[in-house]
Amino acid sequence: MNGSASPLQIVVLLSGSGTTLQAIIDEMQAGNINVEIKAVISDQSQATGLTRAENAGIETCALSPRDYPDRQGFDHALASCIDRYKPQYIVLAGFMRILGKSFVERFAGKILNIHPSLLPRFRGLDTYARVLEAGDAEHGTSVHFVTAELDGGPLIMQSRVKVLEGDDEESLSARVKERERKMYPAVLDMIAAKRIEMKDGQAWLDNQPLDHPLEFDPSK
Numbered sequence: 001m002n003g004s005a006s007p008l009q010i011v012v013l014l015s016g017s018g019t020t021l022q023a024i025i026d027e028m029q030a031g032n033i034n035v036e037i038k039a040v041i042s043d044q045s046q047a048t049g050l051t052r053a054e055n056a057g058i059e060t061c062a063l064s065p066r067d068y069p070d071r072q073g074f075d076h077a078l079a080s081c082i083d084r085y086k087p088q089y090i091v092l093a094g095f096m097r098i099l100g101k102s103f104v105e106r107f108a109g110k111i112l113n114i115h116p117s118l119l120p121r122f123r124g125l126d127t128y129a130r131v132l133e134a135g136d137a138e139h140g141t142s143v144h145f146v147t148a149e150l151d152g153g154p155l156i157m158q159s160r161v162k163v164l165e166g167d168d169e170e171s172l173s174a175r176v177k178e179r180e181r182k183m184y185p186a187v188l189d190m191i192a193a194k195r196i197e198m199k200d201g202q203a204w205l206d207n208q209p210l211d212h213p214l215e216f217d218p219s220k
């Protein structure tokens with residue numbers, strides 16, 4: 001962990017079980033990453049991820065899309081909620097809503113996402129079913145900056161797993177999620193250390209544009 005800089009202040013957005021959030025909390029509490037979660041926000045008031053946040057003493061907020069006339073209205077309320085916490089980065093961890101262009105532009109270069117595929121392969125939903133159907137030899141997960149293009153922003157880091165004989169969605173997702181739980185906190189710590197940023201529409205590492213995503217080393 002980079003101990004010298006002040007902790008990276010983040011807000012996490014999620015819709016579901018929050019195992020990815022939990023991994024970040026665990027690494028934070030173990031002192032392995034220099035990150036502080038200011039709040040966890042969900043579009044689902046029943047999301048288990050909110051309970052995980054509460055158990056860790058983190059502020060939570062739920063906003064229901066049904067309370068707003070359109071996407072813009074919801075995005076605006078979400079942005080106002082986020083602004084209260086003045087985070088340096090917004091971290092999507094299983095947030096199942098598409099964010100509109102004006103939201104993304106408002107926080108340009110400061111939104112991260114983790115997507116369960118080796119982007120640009122398999123943008124969108126159901127990546128496990130689609131990779132099995134396609135018969136690919138490998139699958140994986142990608143951390144990227146968010147732009148208005150769905151799952152299309154600059155890639156930061158990827159982790160590959162082999163698709164094994166007899167794999168189904170459950171077995172494959174278990175192996176990919178295990179990697180996600182290590183890789184996302186690792187990327188956040190590199191951002192905290194000011195090693196990674198988005199500039200001129202590209203991801204940069206140590207002041208050099210990243211031509212290829214970094215490969216996550218699971219042994220570390």
Ligand code: GRF
Nearest residue numbers: 016017018019020094114116
């Ligand atoms: C993760 O697998 C991530 O790749 C995707 O959503 C999933 C969230 O799972 N974007 P959880 O809610 O953190 O368990």
